[in-house]
Amino acid sequence: MKRPTIADIARRAGVSKGAVSYALNGRPGVSEETRARIRAIAQELGWRPNLAARSLSGARADAIGLVLCRPARFLGVEPFFMELVSGVEDELAASSCALMLQVVPDRRAEIAMYRRWWGEGRVDGAILVDLCAADPRVAEVERLGMPAVVAGHPSGAGPLPAVWSDEAAVMGEVIGYLAALGHRRVARVAGLPALLHTRIRDEAFARGCAAAGLGGHPVEHTDYTGEEGARATRLLLSARPRPTAIVYDNDIMAVAGLSVAQEMGLAVPAGLSIVAWDDSPLAQVVRPPLTAVTRDVPAYGAHAARTLLQVIAGELPDGAPEPPARLLPRGSTAPLSL
Numbered sequence: 001m002k003r004p005t006i007a008d009i010a011r012r013a014g015v016s017k018g019a020v021s022y023a024l025n026g027r028p029g030v031s032e033e034t035r036a037r038i039r040a041i042a043q044e045l046g047w048r049p050n051l052a053a054r055s056l057s058g059a060r061a062d063a064i065g066l067v068l069c070r071p072a073r074f075l076g077v078e079p080f081f082m083e084l085v086s087g088v089e090d091e092l093a094a095s096s097c098a099l100m101l102q103v104v105p106d107r108r109a110e111i112a113m114y115r116r117w118w119g120e121g122r123v124d125g126a127i128l129v130d131l132c133a134a135d136p137r138v139a140e141v142e143r144l145g146m147p148a149v150v151a152g153h154p155s156g157a158g159p160l161p162a163v164w165s166d167e168a169a170v171m172g173e174v175i176g177y178l179a180a181l182g183h184r185r186v187a188r189v190a191g192l193p194a195l196l197h198t199r200i201r202d203e204a205f206a207r208g209c210a211a212a213g214l215g216g217h218p219v220e221h222t223d224y225t226g227e228e229g230a231r232a233t234r235l236l237l238s239a240r241p242r243p244t245a246i247v248y249d250n251d252i253m254a255v256a257g258l259s260v261a262q263e264m265g266l267a268v269p270a271g272l273s274i275v276a277w278d279d280s281p282l283a284q285v286v287r288p289p290l291t292a293v294t295r296d297v298p299a300y301g302a303h304a305a306r307t308l309l310q311v312i313a314g315e316l317p318d319g320a321p322e323p324p325a326r327l328l329p330r331g332s333t334a335p336l337s338l
Helices: 006-013 017-024 032-045 051-057 079-093 107-119 136-144 167-180 196-211 226-238 251-263 281-285 297-312
Strands: 063-068 098-103 126-128 148-151 162-164 186-190 219-221 245-248 273-277 291-294 326-328
Touching (some): 063 079, 079 098, 107 136, 126 136, 136 148, 148 297, 162 297, 167 186, 167 196, 167 245, 167 273, 167 326, 186 196, 186 226, 219 226, 226 245, 245 251, 251 273
Parallel strands (some): 063 098, 148 162, 186 219, 186 245, 273 291
16 A cells, blocks of 8 residues: 655666656756656656655545546536535544545546545545446556545455445336336336446346336436436337336436426326436425435445545455345336326
């Protein structure tokens, strides 16, 4: 977990620490070829100018990092991440530790942020969210030696500790419930297909529909926004035969789907049943209130932060799942009346 120092660069380059200092500070005393080689090694190792002082003092940053690779405008209407952050903050407050939060446009920028934070000594570790299959961030934080915890399924976490919820089990519960209401054609408006939790839900949805003997189970992938949720709903409801129930991957898209159903003359729940993944105040105030998958997201964030603090302290926490989410029926689902 040691951050890179000038000594590390000197060792890699086969030169003295003085030569490294000259090269990195733009001072004469080394050839341009050597200067370029030293700077390239420094960049590869993730070194930053204030790193040496921090390494010599052994000082802690007393901060952890969380990078969200989502449009900033999306976070203003997406309750999940704000609830996750609130749980992280609650846990960190008891340890006098701060949260460094950054929104970035893509994975390359996210990896660059970890390198910068770790190299400059700004954080003691990070929580990784929105895991992908063969996620490059896992290998990068391991290479940096930066303590990290994955808020996601352990199948994609590699050697990192994981905090997760069994999404496959609750998906089976949702499909079983809709089938018991008489629905034979259930569709899903899903999130980003590259995300690991989306793939887990995709597979669980297909298994659940097959086990219940449902004839058709189309899936439309989106970017989680209301606009994309509405578009996907129109496509599904324009098909023949159309679904009689739709499961949405977040509350924003479920509310958008409710509006589209009303726009197309379908009463909810008489003509269409709707289930939202992750409950929220928004899901409760619309009419009819939405049947939803509910879980304690702040507790999930607190668990991730607590696990990371244990890793930073040199402990080896056992990965453990969160209590399972549960289905909360409300007015948007009913027995099939078609």
